[in-house]
Amino acid sequence: MTVAHPDSGVFEALESEVRSYCRGWPTIFDRAHGSRLHDENNRPYLDFFSGAGALNYGHNNPVLKRALLDYLERDGITHALDMMTAAKRTFLAAFREIVLEPRELPYKVMFPGPAGTNAVEAALKLARKVKNRETVVFFTNAFHGMSLGSLAVTGNAFKRAGAGIPLTHTLPMPFDDHPDGRAPDFGWFERLLTSAGSGLDTPAAVIVETVQGEGGINVARAEWLRELAGLCRRGDMLLIVDDIQMGCGRTGAFFSFEESGITPDIVTLSKSVSGYGLPMSLTLFRPELDVWEPGEHNGTFRGFNPAFVTATAALEEYWRDGRLEKQTLARGDQVGQALDDIAAGRPGPAPAVRGRGLAWGMEFADPARATAVCARAFELGLLLETSGPRDEVVKLLPPLTIGDEELEEGLALFGRAVRETEGPDSRKKGGNTP
Structure with missing residues (x-):
């Protein structure tokens, strides 16, 4: 049930009914730092949502904030379309040196627009242009964005209907x-690809998430991804990996596909690529696929320079060595074990637990239970969201930079929310404060 905040009148009066997150978190947030947000009453909330994966390095990360403030204070370029700027040059050089070259990835970099769906649209358009074919294969429970091309490769029936x-x-x-x-x-x-009687025209590309975030934290095995990459080679199809939510270290390595050893033809990045929650997306592709004519794909906000500044600062701070990756993998093991313990300690069939790195989910047989767990967690001061085709999975995406004590605190609050939503009498003792 949605509860209206007493000072939310302007939102109710003016903002579209399409708003969603605010319905589950009925308070007015005012400031944030690290792994916590505070509302206007100064109540803290531990953030296991991380801007749907856009805040891997936490809120107002001090290193990134200092770089941004210095840039703005010297009147650095803010808006530049795709003009050459010093901020873009610095980002591209750092991205090549810190990310691409150590991984022997040959990609060209395209700035398609501010959002992840812009990166996906560019990837789909490029694949169809290169192969001169129309069909793109996607997977059940996939989510790739809300614009028409991205929706066409999204599995969720509710979103597709829109x-x-x-x-x-x-x-x-x-x-x-x-x-x-x-x-x-x-x-x-x-068999469909090779049979002369299947009726299937050879697709241009296949698009896949290695971990389906919005689809319910469905984790593809490395073997499955390698077999898919081999099938794409044999079938003359381009392989597109959507790393918008799971890239930038969410699963441990910078790219989520690194563990499998594959090299996609095209990769999409957004969300945490700017590091600060600023709008920015990238479409990466092999050099031989760079068949664009100048201006053939463009957009007003594909050159948002403050995002280049914070993105560079994030690369320099967190990706010149392997510390963040090792820390994420270790904390991922900690989260997985904690969720297994929570699930095993409940009466009845244990909820399913799955994840990689610091992207985890717990699936409940009844979607209403997942919603109730998130609602109770909010009351306790923990932000969580549901995912999956029926919103049956509670998703945990803590910041990669979260402290040990905060991680333990959040897991304890989650366990309490699960316990206190088990039955009709489960809320009698709890109250609404931690």
């Missing part, structure tokens, strides 16, 4: 659903 028109020239396939380690099976897909 398009208002047919979403065509795409083909869904089952996401990796063999967590017990059975051999990956693309046999049916390959």
Whole structure:
């Protein structure tokens, strides 16, 4: 149930009914630092949401904030379309030196616009242009954005219905659903590709998330991803990895596909690439795919220079060595064990737990239970969201820079929220404060 904040009248009066997160978190936030937000009454909330993955380095990260303030105070360029600027040059040089070259990734860099869906739209358009084909394959429970091209490769029925028109020239396939380690099976897909009577025209590309965030923290096995990459090579299809939510270290390595050893043809990044929550996205692709004509794909806000500044600062601070990756993997093990313990300690069938790095989910048989857990967590001072096709999964995305004590605190609050939503009498003792 949505509870109106007493001072929320202007939001109720003027803001569209499409607003969503504020309905589950009925307070007015005013400031934030690190892993915590504070509302106007100065009540703190531990953030296990991280701006849907846009704040991997926490709120108002001091290193990034100092770089941004210094840049603004000297009247650095803010808006520049795709003109050459010093801030863009510095970012590109750092991205090449710190990210691309150590991983032997050959990518060209495209700035398609401010949002992740802009990066996906550019990737889809480029793949179709290169291959001169229309169809793009996507996977069940995928989420790639809310603009029409991105929606066409998104699985969620509710979101697809909002398009208002047919979403065509795409083909869904089952996401990796063999967590017990059975051999990956693309046999049916390959038969369609190779049979003269299948009726399937060869697709231009396949787009995949290595971990489906909005889809419910569904983790693809490395073997499955390698088999998919091999199928794309054999079938003359480009492989697009959408790393918008799981990139920039969320699963440990900078790119979520590194563990599998594959090299996608095209990669999309956004969310935490700016490091500070500033709008920025990248579409990366092999040099031989750079067949754009000048101005063939553009956008007003593809050159937001303050984002280049904070993105560079994030690379310099967190990615010149392997400390953040090792820390994320270690804390991921800690979260996984804690969630397993919480799930095992509950009566009845244990909720399913899955994740990688610092992206985790707990799936409940009843979607209403997942919603109740998030609502109770909010009352206790912890921000969580649901995901999955029925909102049946509680998703945990703490900042990668979260402290040990804050991580333990958040996991304890989550465990309490799970316990206190088990039955009709579970709320009698709890109250609304931690």
